[in-house]
Amino acid sequence: RLSVTLVLLLSVLGLAAGGKVLALPVGGSHWLSMREALEGLKAKGHEVVVAAPEINLHIKPTDNFTMKMYPVPFTQEEMDKDFHAFLKGGFEEGSFLERFVRTYQRMKRLSDFAFISCEHLLYNKELMRYLEESKFDVVFTDPVIPCGPIVAEHLSVPSVYFLRGIPCGIDFEATQCPNPPSYVPRVFTEHTDHMSFLQRVKNLVFDVQNFFLCDFMYKPYSKLASEFLQRDVDVLDLLRKASVWLLRLDFVLDYPRPLMPNIILIAFQGGSFLERFVRIFQRSKKTSALFLATCEYLLNNKELIKYLEDSKFDALFTDPMLPCGQILAEHLSVPSVFLLQQIPCSLEFEATQCPRPHSYVPRLFSANTDHMNFLQRVKNVLFDIPNNLLCYFMFQPYSKLASEFLQRDVTVLDLLRNASIWLMRFDFVFHYPRPLMPNMVIIGGITCTHRKAHLPINVKEERKEMDPALIPKEDIDGHVLWRISEEKSF
Known part of the structure; x- marks a missing residue:
């Protein structure tokens, strides 16, 4: 674990007991990652002090750490507005020059906020005096x-750096880490680590904007820094003094590149398949018990069940990930519509009698694609064993609960087979193609923020024939629409 790594680093500094850690985070997603590491250090007995501006992104006062918040001369609304504009720019298309200019303009505004915050930290005499007197062991x-x-x-x-990367690649120069343009793709190039000669030339040219970005x-x-430390110094000099660089990346998702001895990759928890499976099993056991207890309280709530029986519903809309909804549908004798991404142990395949050949459909945890050689297919078959174990662990208690509530022997698989429609929240753009049954409908990412501006023509025509009472007043394009007939058939 990351916390173990940090504790070892602190022990190298000669700490016999818990050390004092000063954390100076960057807001936004940077802080969300760092917070977990700091909580690990806190749990190991180290004292953690976090210094952050009062106006920031996601850094909020907490009892887990000693929080030292200092004032800055701008508002939360100003920061949020510019931050959202910066994020939006990442989805805008255009030429390299257009994207570079947009990024420059929006990054400059965000950089101004960060620089002003830094100034107000360094020249906050009361806070700096506190930091000096606290005798921290590490930053x-x-x-x-x-x-x-x-x-x-x-x-x-000493300082320990916790980062994903620095936009202009100054981290390579600070660590004197090889960064050859022949193999390491530059920002904005959209290259991979396998480039033709012309792509390598382009990669080299793109280094110009990196130098410009670093300077800016x-x-x-x-x-x-020169004014505050009262001597000539540049950022590169400061970065070179870091003791350890903890990089939140992994070559599974990032292009392989050279690393220096003081650079440690910490993106994922490692371990064999068995170790990963046991971790997931242990973590899910307690959560599953809570969900089962919730379902029991629902089914044993006589007043609520009576209300549901008297309401004469036409359909039940539920996520079968937890089969409590389907138990209710069976009790109320109404059709059910499932909305789901998938069921962890792939029970939806068996419930729908959908083909899922081991030769083409990758199993959970196998890390296979839909293009497998013979040995990978054998491995795919073997990985069905833990899937069956996971299904039993997750759904056997619900089978017992359903049998008691419905007063007849029934399994979760029997209940799932009674579903009328399966609405699957995925798309073959991101998922491996696989067989589907007629009552399985792929609806993609309906929760996406940026939906299409207009409904497809065929949906518009369907809407013209619909009863106006069934159309919501606040129309939201992109949602799945269907109509229940008078016979209530699906």
Whole structure:
């Protein structure tokens, strides 16, 4: 675990007991990742102090750490507005020059917020005096905003960097890590690590904008650091003094590249298939018990069940991931519509009698694709064993509960087979193609924020024939629409 790695790092610094950690995080998703690491250190007995601006993204006061919040001269609304504009730019298309200019303009505004926050930290005399007197053992920070390295240099304590990467690639230069343009793709190029000669030339040319971006992002911090530390220093000098770089990436998802000895990859928890399976089993056991208890309370709530019986529903809309809804549908004798992404142990295949040949449909945990050689297909067959175990563990208690409530022997598989329609929230753009049954409908990502502006023509024509009472007043394009006939047939 990451916390274990950090504790070992602290022990190297000569800590016989719990150490004092100063965390200087960057807001947004950077903080969400760092917070988990800090909670691990706190659980190991270390004292954690977090210094952050009062106006930020997601960094909120908590009892888990000692929080030192300092004032800044801008509002939350101003920061949120510019941050959302920056995120939106990532989905806008255009030429390289157009994308680069847009990114530059929006990043400049966000960089201004970060730089102003850093200034108000360094020149907050009361807070800096507290940090100096606290005698921290290590500074834990994200160097994408180099305020943390400046504070670490001022306090003369070792620094541990926790990051995903730095946009202009200055982390390569700071660690003196090889970064050949022949193999390591540059930002905005859309290249892979397998490039033709012309792509390598293009990759080299794109380094120009990286130098420009580095100068734009970090030159103000070099000037600020020189003024605060009262000696000539630049950001590169500060970054080179880091003790350890903890990189939140893995070569499973990122292009392989050279690493230096003080760079540690921490993206995923490792382990064999058996170790991963046991971890998931242990974590899901308690959660499953809570869901089962919730279902029991629902079915044993006589007043609520009576209301449901008297309401004469036409259909029951549920997610069969937890089969409590289907138990109710069976009790009320109404058709059921399932909305789901999938069931972990693939019970939906068996319930719908849908073909799922081992030769083409990858099993859970196997890490296979839909293009397998002979040995991978054998492995795919073997991986069905834990799937069956997972199904038994998850759904056997519901089979017992359903039999008691419905007063007849019944299994979860029997209940799922009675579904009228399966609405599957996936698409073969992102999922491996597989067989489907006639009552299985693929509806994709209906929860996406950016839906299409207009409904498809065939859906519009269907709507013209619908009873107006069935159409919501606030029309939301992109939702699945269907009509229940007078006979209530599906």
